[in-house]
């Protein structure tokens with residue numbers, strides 16, 4: 041009996057050893073070593089397999105750790121040099137862990153795959169290691185708001201893929217390194233868009249060699265350092281610059297005259313230096329909106345004429361700049377002007393702010409000048425503004441000393457997110473009532489905007505788009521965020537705009553660790569982009585100490601078992617262990633070989649857990665699964681066909697209806713292209729965009745699985761084929777939905793997506809007649825977020841194609857706007873864009889007469905529209921369409937402007953733009969035939985047929 045039992049036990053332990061070896065992960069030890077140095081409770085970091093067991097903050101590909109995102113985890117301690125063993129690491133985000141101290145280990149240079157390194161808002165000290173220059177894949181480097189000291193390592197110049205370089209707010213000293221043929225330097229970073237070096241102790245001259253015309257810098261921030269010498273004229277060659285901050289240094293000499301060439305610069309800070317010579321001529325910098333030249337030693341002069349010529353100027357600050365003479369009244373007629381600060385000059389004569397000044401004008405501070413008169417006009421409404429003339433002769437006469445303008449007035453207007461139509465809840469002491477009036481523990485911190493283009497901090501309409509964009513960014517990542525609140529807008533000594541941010545959890549009182557680390561990442565990695573008027577920003581989180589408790593995972597596979605088994609076994613077991621390792625290696629080798637041939641190998645379709653890193657929700661289906669749910673792709677389930685292949689309706693075991701687009705032989709894409717398309721589609725989640733449920737790449741099949749959209753395409757409804765009646769109100773709703781979907785693709789998906797084939801066939805209607813943008817077969821991803829266009833072969837559909845794109849082959853979002861304009865005209869006329877050789881745009885242009893009723897378009901408007909009943913807003917709708925189809929794309933609105941315009945037309949027509957469509961329109965008839973399904977249209981399949989460039993109707 042003894043023998044039998046022993047053999048039985050032996051077999052069991054062998055099994056256990058072999059499986060344990062496979063479950064053990066080579067990145068376990070280095071991760072554990074990192075954790076041992078951090079005094080933290082990452083409760084999921086227990087098992088021996090960080091990849092299979094979903095450790096908090098750890099992302100894997102092919103069983104190797106590729107990302108560590110531990111923003112705001114209250115880590116305390118140092119960063120272990122063992123991090124170098126995580127050789128496949130691509131993303132490391134340890135932002136907002138104030139307790140992380142010590143130096144950045146030099147061994148970090150061994151992480152050859154690292155593309156994102158974010159340590160913002162920790163407490164690292166010491167030198168930035170020279171080895172950082174070995175991270176050749178690095179795209180995003182953010183070391184700001186630490187206590188790094190010593191020089192900027194010249195080796196950073198080797199990081200030629202770098203897009204974002206933020207070293208601000210440290211204790212860096214020495215000169216800015218440039219290359220000299222032997223050592224590298226920052227002049228080599230010709231692909232970098234952001235140099236953020238402010239708030240350090242950098243000294244010496246700004247090297248002229250740093251700048252050249254082949255650079256693509258947009259933000260140059262050198263403020264609050266100890267730089268000397270003059271501003272190099274080479275800076276005038278960097279035509280891409282949008283924000284220039286050289287303030288708070290000791291720069292001298294005159295401003296180089298070619299500064300005037302920097303026509304894209306919106307925010308210019310030269311204040312608090314020792315600049316001399318004449319006031320620079322900035323006439324050519326016509327994009328300027330915020331100018332601060334205060335506290336320099338310029339030659340005495342009157343206010344230069346250019347100050348009144350910038351159409352976007354909001355803020356002019358020229359304190360102590362030896363200005364004399366009178367202030368030209370034209371200055372105040374700039375339509376966006378908000379703030380004028382000209383303290384401590386010799387401005388004299390009369391202050392007259394004219395009768396047609398900007399209604400945004402809030403502050404005119406002219407303290408300590410020589411002004412003797414103030415022209416008061418009834419229309420100036422000076423009660424609503426702050427005008428300060430204290431220290432001028434006018435305030436020394438006894439009759440005026442009691443005037444309000446002779447006192448210092450504090451403006452204490454400040455914005456704070458109001459509750460969303462509810463009464464704030466009264467919460468226990470440490471909880472806070474959210475804007476939706478629920479008590480919770482918010483994640484908090486401060487947003488720092490380094491160069492906003494506005495200065496009216498009390499105007500709430502500035503903050504609402506910021507709030508919306510924050511919410512949308514969090515929703516995009518499916519983070520459980522209920523609402524965000526902004527408050528306490530202030531400017532600090534460095535002229536940064538500070539805003540307190542509170543992010544509230546949804547459906548619970550606390551965030552869990554994963555939620556926090558993702559929110560932190562969205563903010564630290566600049567995934568969230570504020571509206572352009574806020575300029576460059578960074579965020580510093582406060583400590584979050586209210587993490588939701590997660591149930592501790594059981595210690596299912598610890599190394600203890602391996603050791604126990606090995607000790608308990610025998611030599612035979614060791615031999616078998618050896619064999620197990622060998623088998624494991626063979627398996628790995630085989631995997632590597634398959635990976636080379638199959639781009640999907642890393643997605644591992646056999647498991648649905650964590651193995652599909654880029655995919656958010658999209659599922660990998662096997663051929664068998666899809667075969668089953670379409671009844672073996674039966675003809676009965678075929679709901680459309682085209683050059684691409686066929687479309688089948690299917691039902692998943694869960695009951696969910698799906699539409700499966702199955703490509704036929706000969707029209708399949710390359711595996712990598714197919715994969716790229718799936719990755720793109722799985723990043724988009726919006727109620728006005730058809731969502732991808734999954735895909736199948738199996739047995740040489742290529743299939744895309746979409747949600748099933750029951751009411752077919754807009755085209756079928758407009759042509760009467762589907763049986764759905766679209767009255768004016770429904771058409772407005774469809775337009776709004778499609779516009780919102782498109783605005784989402786352009787402005788919220790990161791990187792943005794250009795659809796390239798907007799037309800009525802590609803707008804589908806769901807059971808509530810909500811519009812959904814479909815078919816991304818021709819779509820392009822703007823992977824370089826700052827490029828103005830992509831050059832690409834012209835594709836699209838005749839009649840909808842943007843003429844400028846057609847001529848220049850340069851694709852921009854505005855090409856979709858053009859197609860959308862044609863779509864609106866289609867909604868209005870129910871005609872094809874080109875009928876009998878005439879393009880609808882031309883026909884409307886010729887017929888339209890704004891002096892006549894309905895703009896003289898009765899003959900063209902679709903009779904099914906409900907003519908006879910009042911059609912409020914139709915004219916505005918047509919006008920909007922005509923703006924979308926302007927010849928020059930600069931004249932076309934953006935999609936979010938289109939959304940706003942449609943919303944206002946709906947309000948005009950008496951509709952609520954935010955109500956659900958079906959509930960606000962009379963009931964509709966739905967065709968009972970199967971023809972109403974969305975994918976039946978031939979045009980959906982135009983993609984792989986080498987679609988010929990469309991011919992444009994000459995107009």
Ligand SMILES: *[C@@H]1O[C@H](CO)[C@@H](O)[C@H](O)[C@H]1NC(C)=O
Pocket residue numbers: 300321322323324
């Ligand atoms: C300033 O520059 C503009 C060109 O940008 C030029 O037309 C103008 O004459 C210059 N003004 C002065 C005073 O030099």
Ligand SMILES: *[C@@H]1O[C@H](CO)[C@@H](O)[C@H](O)[C@H]1NC(C)=O
Pocket residue numbers: 364365366388389
């Ligand atoms: C204002 O100052 C300028 C230059 O210093 C001088 O030429 C002018 O006469 C002064 N005007 C008045 C009204 O005092």
Ligand SMILES: *[C@@H]1O[C@H](CO)[C@@H](O)[C@H](O)[C@H]1NC(C)=O
Pocket residue numbers: 399400401496499500501502
């Ligand atoms: C507030 O800002 C909006 C948009 O930026 C602007 O249209 C409006 O005039 C501003 N209001 C005031 C009082 O400045």
